[in-house]
Amino acid sequence: MRRKRHIPWSIGIPPEVTTEYVGVKLGEYYRSPEVMLKTQLEAREIFHQLYGLPKSGVGPTYSSYVEASQLGVEVIFPEDNVPMVKGPVITNAKDVCKLEILNPLRQGLMARAIQTYQYMKRQVGDSIPVGLGGTEGPVTTAVIVRGQDFFVDIFLHPREMHKLLELVTEASFLIRRTIEKVTGEPIRGTGIADDFSGMLSPEQYHEFAFPYQKQIYDAFGKEGSRLHSELLRKEHLKFLPELGVTHYDPGCDQYLEVQDIVEEIPQIPFSFNLKTSQDMMQGTPESIRAKYVQAVEESAPEMYTEICRGTPRENIEAFIKIAKEYE
Numbered sequence: 013m014r015r016k017r018h019i020p021w022s023i024g025i026p027p028e029v030t031t032e033y034v035g036v037k038l039g040e041y042y043r044s045p046e047v048m049l050k051t052q053l054e055a056r057e058i059f060h061q062l063y064g065l066p067k068s069g070v071g072p073t074y075s076s077y078v079e080a081s082q083l084g085v086e087v088i089f090p091e092d093n094v095p096m097v098k099g100p101v102i103t104n105a106k107d108v109c110k111l112e113i114l115n116p117l118r119q120g121l122m123a124r125a126i127q128t129y130q131y132m133k134r135q136v137g138d139s140i141p142v143g144l145g146g147t148e149g150p151v152t153t154a155v156i157v158r159g160q161d162f163f164v165d166i167f168l169h170p171r172e173m174h175k176l177l178e179l180v181t182e183a184s185f186l187i188r189r190t191i192e193k194v195t196g197e198p199i200r201g202t203g204i205a206d207d208f209s210g211m212l213s214p215e216q217y218h219e220f221a222f223p224y225q226k227q228i229y230d231a232f233g234k235e236g237s238r239l240h241s242e243l244l245r246k247e248h249l250k251f252l253p254e255l256g257v258t259h260y261d262p263g264c265d266q267y268l269e270v271q272d273i274v275e276e277i278p279q280i281p282f283s284f285n286l287k288t289s290q291d292m293m294q295g296t297p298e299s300i301r302a303k304y305v306q307a308v309e310e311s312a313p314e315m316y317t318e319i320c321r322g323t324p325r326e327n328i329e330a331f332i333k334i335a336k337e338y339e
Contacts, residue, residue: 019308021335022283023065023328024318027073028094030055032321039091042074045128049135062325063332069141072128074121076205079147080156081121082114082183100159105169108176111157113183116190126194145191145199149206149241150224153180163211166220173220181224188232201236204228207263210243214251222251229256244268249276261316264288270310284312286331292323297330304334 031041034054040047052070059065075095077087086098102108116122129144136142148156154176155162165173188199209221229237237256241248242263249272252260260282262268273282284307286292291303304315315338317331 017308017338019313019315019335019338020283021315021338023063023331024316025055025059025068026318026320027051028321029319029323033058037092038094039089042089042095045072045131048072048128049132053140063328065332069143070132070136071143071145072125072132074125074128076146076148076152077156078121078125079153079180079183079187082116082119082187083111083153083157083179084114085156087121097156100161101157103159105158105161105165105172108158108172108179111176111179113179113186116187122187122190126190129194144195145188146203147184147187147205149204149209149221149239150177150180150184150228151209151212151221152206153184155208166212166216177220177224181227184228185231188228199232200234201238201258202228202232203238203240205240207240207242210241210245210248210265210267214247217248217251222255226255233258241265246272246276249273252277252280259283261285263318264290270307270312274311281313283314283316286315286317288318288320288323292317292319292327292331295327297326300327300330301334304331304338308338 027041028038030051031038034051036047036051041051042048049070056067060067075087077085077095077097080097081087084101087095088098089095102111114120117126125144129142132142154173157180158165158176162173188202192198204225206221206225209217212221233256236258238259238261239252239257240261240263242265244262244265245267257280260273260277260280262273262282263285264287270284286300286303291300307315315335319328
């Protein structure tokens, strides 16, 4: 019998998977608050019955582009694919001065998320938790707004890119304050998902990512500051304690192993991920078990994975089985 280690674990189930199991097209899911709620309610029952997973709450899920949409980025919802951006909203660094932040109560995806949140609250009342929130990090949103030329502009037009990051951060503040107003609850802890910040060198990270992430954490992370970033290297991890990060999720980061994180930031709890495609989709129950055991034995304090469409059910069952051995 394996000695229990009390290792927390969880599985992320994105909309493309809930719709797969329920039998709904993603386009329909995103077009209709009624379909979105019905799908989430059915999916929580299905995953509980199939895998014994806890029944989660519900909430609007309109992609990771909500923040960018408040700066004018057009988001499209294909018939049965994940949301996509039509393209950057500015094609010249000098056009940053023309950007305006849309009113989240009436414009952009945030307005749609609020309407869906209010619909869900009316339908389920207090019987099920209803969430509203989640934004991308400053650098990632800036890249969505400007496009990949952002990484050239930090050399050629640094002043304009700082202006863009200031606008993105201002939009992030406005969204969070709006969430507080709509839900009636203060935000005591917050999370940032900033994958593209890992594309910066450590020196660039300190100049173009750190100050703006820090502003968000200082304002809204008094009781918890979470960071998700899938492209960080070891050299970036030194910034996390300075940011006040209290939990780190490396996602499917190809550059970091358990030992790297433990060595660089031993004071910060983190969740180590089995990779969505390489491990869960393409792996086998045996390989999943082996990788899970290896990560835990290397001192991973938490384990996590996010599944995608087509993930073999036996692989999901294998993850859960080994996870329960370490509970």
